[in-house]
Amino acid sequence: MEATADLATPSSRPLSVRVSAETECADNSMAEEPMSPTGRGMEEMGICIVFVMGLGTPVNLPVFRAGIETELIARLPRLRSILVMDESTNDGKPRWVQTTVNVDDHIVVPTLDPAAVASDPEKAVEDYVASLSLLSMDRRRPLWEFHFLNFPTSEAASTVVLRLHHSIGDGMCITTLLVASSLSAADPARVPAMPPAPKRTGPIYQVPPRPPLSSGDYLALLAWVWSYFVLAWHTLVDMALIIATVMFLSDPQTLFMRAPDSKESLHRKRFVHRSLSFDDVKLIKTAMNCTINDVLAGVTSAALSRYYFRKSGDSNPKRICLRSFVLVDTRPVSTRQTYVTRVKTGNQLSSLICPFNIALQDDPLGYVREARRFMHRKKSSLEVLFTQVVGEFLVKNFGAKAGAFIFRRFLKHTTIILSNALGPVEHMTLCGHPVAFMAPSIYGQPQALTVHYYNYGSDIKVVMAVDEAHFPDCHRLLDDFSESIRIIKNAAALKMLKTSIHNSKTE
Incomplete structure (x- = not known):
């Protein structure tokens, strides 16, 4: 029926x-x-x-x-x-x-x-x-x-x-x-191929392995001990910032955020998406010697900056420091290939707060450099583990209402939700139908803007969930994403060309 x-x-x-x-x-x-x-x-x-x-x-x-x-x-x-x-x-x-x-x-x-x-x-x-x-x-x-x-x-x-x-x-x-x-779609005798496992096999918070004591390399041993002090310090700072965010610390009010007194239940979400070239993202990654997440965070900062200065008409190219709420999958990355045969149920998520700047960069690659620095800093912290453990503790001991209230305050004091998910690297046929594209998103969150990236085949989708009344020109914002990645890709290609010419002259 x-x-x-x-x-x-x-x-x-x-x-x-x-x-x-x-x-x-x-x-x-x-x-x-x-x-x-x-x-x-x-x-x-x-x-x-x-x-x-x-x-x-x-x-x-x-x-x-x-x-x-x-x-x-x-x-x-x-x-x-x-x-x-x-x-x-x-x-x-x-x-x-x-x-x-x-x-x-x-x-x-x-x-x-x-x-x-x-x-x-x-x-x-x-x-x-x-x-x-x-x-x-x-x-x-x-x-x-x-x-x-x-x-x-x-x-x-x-x-x-x-x-x-x-x-x-x-x-x-x-x-x-x-x-x-x-x-x-290419070979109906098998399931679609997933991306290869990354070099990192453990959690995001990793410290270098301890050098063997028999090696006599005391400098390496000292660096290993120091990495634990850095991990502890960064974790304490991040814990303090999380607590402050829940209590009072909020991003400055910009055109990306709702008014503080607005009612969430009255806002309809509009879901829009745009296809970007995954090869362009990988070219930037190679040129900058960074990760895919670094590139996407940098592209997001560049796109939001373009939108902000055009929309606001602000002629003063000042930096505005904002924060994104980044979702992190806590499943072991080494078991990604087994997902296609054994679906991992439930919500295995944590989060971290990653800063980003609204600014007009002279060098387009500056957005990626800043994102790489911010993300690298987060890798030497137990923030992801702390957020997950505390969240579960609150729900278990004080109930779902208390946990949801605190979590919602946490979200309302940040500007955007940002996530990146990996889909299959080739096209697939679902329930007897070829799938041309996939664009996931969410609603029910307090932010006026949520940005998801989702790669499928040779494309990567930027998917936005926006408050319809807050972003009536959301397609212009999608244009800013397309233009930002084009400019950053061209700058990365030029950087690689200069490096190649320099290397050939020195040989």
Whole structure:
């Protein structure tokens, strides 16, 4: 059965869930699972994931529906689970209880205005996805749904939108679920290839290995001991800044932030995206001898700077120090390749606060240099571990409401959310349909601007979730991202050329 809806009400009828007593009794350990502290925080804050995917062909709904049932739901138990409050405990801790799912209850095929679709299909998609950010999800059934927009846009023959509650899992969890349920477009006999494992195999906070005592290299041994002092000092400073941020320390008010007295519930999110060349990002990375994250943080600073000085008309090229809330996946990077066969459930996230500057740099590569310096500093701190441990402690001991309240204050005092997620390095076929692009984002966060980067194949998407009223010209901001990476790439190519000429002269 197809569910139909108009633009204003994508899910207009109440949908119920039938709890399977047979499933619970047969194997209660599999039928029930307590919700993690991070998941409880996401549940309390009402944060949801919106995963927009462009398809290379029109939607064949029966085929896609069968793929949802046999591939996606079968691999992730939380897609067939509902949230139930545990009344046996005083604080009513939620738990996941498996249920029988009718896939048709989770499929929405909206009826849109044909004239609006014909005149501007991209805007029709954007308007529809934006409308989802104001609609709550029916908690009597598993908290996910697929929306099918079966008309062509400039990038795809049709569009499918996966909306699900963040308590089910984080972006990497959903990515690996989609990849594990897909086939490579180049070779349908295997799943899509994921990026190779990075050189770093441990956590972001790493210290150099201890030199062997028998080597007699006392200078190296002293540097190793000193690295622990640096780690401890940076951790103490970051802990103090986190506490201060929760209590009183806030970024200066700029056009990127909401007014302090604005009400979050009244703001509709608009999700816009733009494709960038991943080869350009890798060229900048090579030229600057830095990481992909350094490049993307630098591009973000450059794009926001261009937007700010054009929008504000400020002729004084002063530096404005702001901070981004950076999401960090805490899963071991060495196990990334196993995700495609064994989906990691839940939310395994932490965060760090990374500063960035709004400034007009004479050298475009200066944005990347600053980002590299800031990010390198964060690698010699236990901030990521501290944030994760404290967050879980607050939820476990003071409840989800207290944890969500503190976390929301933490978010409201920073300017943007920034994240980078890795998708497959080749195109894939999901539920019998080739996927042209993937653009994930979130809503429910207090920031007026959220920036996600997501690489898929040879492209990397910059995906923004913006307050619609706050950023009516959000597509101009996307233009700034495109122009910034073009300028930085050209500067990096010139730097590499000069280096090559210099090396050839010295040989």
